[in-house]
Amino acid sequence: MNRPDDELDNLLRSHLSSELDAERGAARRAFEQQVTRPMQRQLRRRSWQAHVAQFRHWGAIGLAMAACMTVGAFLPSILGLQTRATPAPTEVAQSQAIGSGPVVTPQFADLERTTVFHHTDAGAVLLDGGVPGRKVLQQRYDTLRYTDPSTHERLEYVIPSQQDLFYPVNRQ
Amino acid sequence: MNISSVEQLVLRAKLHDADAFAELIQRYEGIALSIAYAHTRNRADAGDLVQDAFLRAWTRLDSLDDPSRFGHWLGRMVRNLAIDLRRRKRPGPMDMSIDVADDVDEVSPIERREQKQQIDRALGSLDELSRSCIVLRYYENLSSKEISELLDLSPAAVDMRLSRARNQLKQRLQPVMEEDDL
Numbered sequence: 167m168n169r170p171d172d173e174l175d176n177l178l179r180s181h182l183s184s185e186l187d188a189e190r191g192a193a194r195r196a197f198e199q200q201v202t203r204p205m206q207r208q209l210r211r212r213s214w215q216a217h218v219a220q221f222r223h224w225g226a227i228g229l230a231m232a233a234c235m236t237v238g239a240f241l242p243s244i245l246g247l248q249t250r251a252t253p254a255p256t257e258v259a260q261s262q263a264i265g266s267g268p269v270v271t272p273q274f275a276d277l278e279r280t281t282v283f284h285h286t287d288a289g290a291v292l293l294d295g296g297v298p299g300r301k302v303l304q305q306r307y308d309t310l311r312y313t314d315p316s317t318h319e320r321l322e323y324v325i326p327s328q329q330d331l332f333y334p335v336n337r338q
Numbered sequence: 339m340n341i342s343s344v345e346q347l348v349l350r351a352k353l354h355d356a357d358a359f360a361e362l363i364q365r366y367e368g369i370a371l372s373i374a375y376a377h378t379r380n381r382a383d384a385g386d387l388v389q390d391a392f393l394r395a396w397t398r399l400d401s402l403d404d405p406s407r408f409g410h411w412l413g414r415m416v417r418n419l420a421i422d423l424r425r426r427k428r429p430g431p432m433d434m435s436i437d438v439a440d441d442v443d444e445v446s447p448i449e450r451r452e453q454k455q456q457i458d459r460a461l462g463s464l465d466e467l468s469r470s471c472i473v474l475r476y477y478e479n480l481s482s483k484e485i486s487e488l489l490d491l492s493p494a495a496v497d498m499r500l501s502r503a504r505n506q507l508k509q510r511l512q513p514v515m516e517e518d519d520l
Contacts, residue, residue, distance in 0.1 A: 173515045174508050175476065181457045182477040186371050189385035193370070194363045196389040201396060202356040290353030296346050298353050335353075 216286075227307075231322050238319040278311040285331075293334055302331045348405035351396070359399075363392050366409060368478045369488065370416050375477075376470040377420035379462055387423060391416045413488045453514055460510035468503040471496055 288301040308325040344365070350358035370391055374384035395412055402411050461469055470489055474480045480488075482496040489496070 171504075171508075174504065174511060177457065177511060177515065178472065178476040178507070181454065182372075182375075182473060185381045186368075186375055186384070186477060189371055189381055189388070190367060192385050193367050193389045193392045194360055197356075197360060197363055197392055197396065200393060202360065205354075205356055290350075290355065292346070292350060292353075296349065298349055 227324055231324070234320045234322050238313075238317075238321075280309045280311075282307045282309070288330070290335075291332065293332055297334050299332050299334045302333060304329050304331050344408060345405040348399070348402065348408050352399045352402075352405075359392075359396055362408065366412055367392075369409060369474065369480070370412060372473040372477045373413050373416045373470055373488070374420055376473045377417060377466055378423065379458065379469075383423060383427075387416065387419050391419055394419070409488050410490070456511065456514050460507050463510060464503050464506065467491070468499045471499045472503050472507070475500060 284305040284307075286303040286305070288303045291299055291301045293299040305326065305328045308327075310323045310325075312321045313319070314321075344362070347358045347362050347365075351362060367388065370388045371384055374387040374391070375381060378384050378387060391412065395415060398415075402408065461472070464472065467489065471485055474485045474488065482493040482500070485491070486493045486496045491499075
C-alpha cells in the first residue's frame, strides 16, 4: 500500500471514529432502560407474589391441620360421648388380666393417602447442547390422614417436597 | 466473530433473555451505527436510529428464522428505518458539531471544520451501498466477506465497490491530504 492510500485510510478512520464513537453504548443504555430494568422489576414483583402465595398456602395447610386436630379432640364431648381416660400401665395389666376389653392399636388400613402436585413455570433456560427449554418447579404434597376409630381423633401429616423439571421446547 | 455463540445469544434472546440481547447489542452496535451513518450521514440521527432498531429487533426476534443471519437481518432493519426517517425528515443541514477534544492539537477549529465538511461531502458523493461498504470497512474493519453478508452483495461486488469508492474519495480528498502534509 502506497503513501496516499495510507493517508486516505487514516483520514477516513479518524473521521468515522470522531463521528461515531460518541454514539457507542447509547443503544445498550436505551435497551436497559426500556426493557431490562422493567423486566427485573416485574420479576422481583412476581417473586414477592410467589412468596406471599406460598405463605398463604402453607398457612392454610397449617390452619386446616389445627382445625382437624381441634375438632378431633372435642368431637366426642360435642357428640355427648364419654371419653375414656388413658389407663395407667397397672390398670392396663389388670384389665388385660381380667379380659375386660381389647387394647386399641392403630390399623394401617385406616390410613388415607393423597398426593397433590403443583407446577409453576420458572422461565426459559438453555438445556445441554444449547437446546432451548423451560424450567418447571414441581411441588408435591403427600398427605397422610388417620382417624382413630375409638376416639375419632384425626391426625394429618403433610409431607411437602419439590424439584425442578426441565423440558425441551419444540419450536417446529 | 464467533458465529455459534451469536446463534446461542439469539436463541436465548428469543426466549426473552435480556442479558443475551444486551450482549448482541454490544457486538452489533458498531455495525448498525456504520449502516445507519452511511444512510443518514448524520451521527445524531444514526445514534437514534440504532437505538430504535435494537428495540424493534427485540420485539420482532420471533420473525428471525435463521439465528446465524442476525447481522443481516438487523442491517436490513436499520436500512428500512433510515429510509422511513428520510421520508419523514426534509433534508436539512448536516451535523457540523465539533468535539472539544478535537481542538487540542495545532489544527484550528476552522480548519478542522473545513476538513470535516470536505470529508462529509466526499462521502456524500458516493452511492449509499458504496458508502456502507466504506464505513463498514474503515469503522468496523470488516472483511469483504463479512460486508457482503450484511449487505446482500457478493464479496467480489464489495471489493469492486470499495476500489471505486476509494479512487473517488482519493481524488476528492487530495487537497485535504496535501494540507495535512504541509
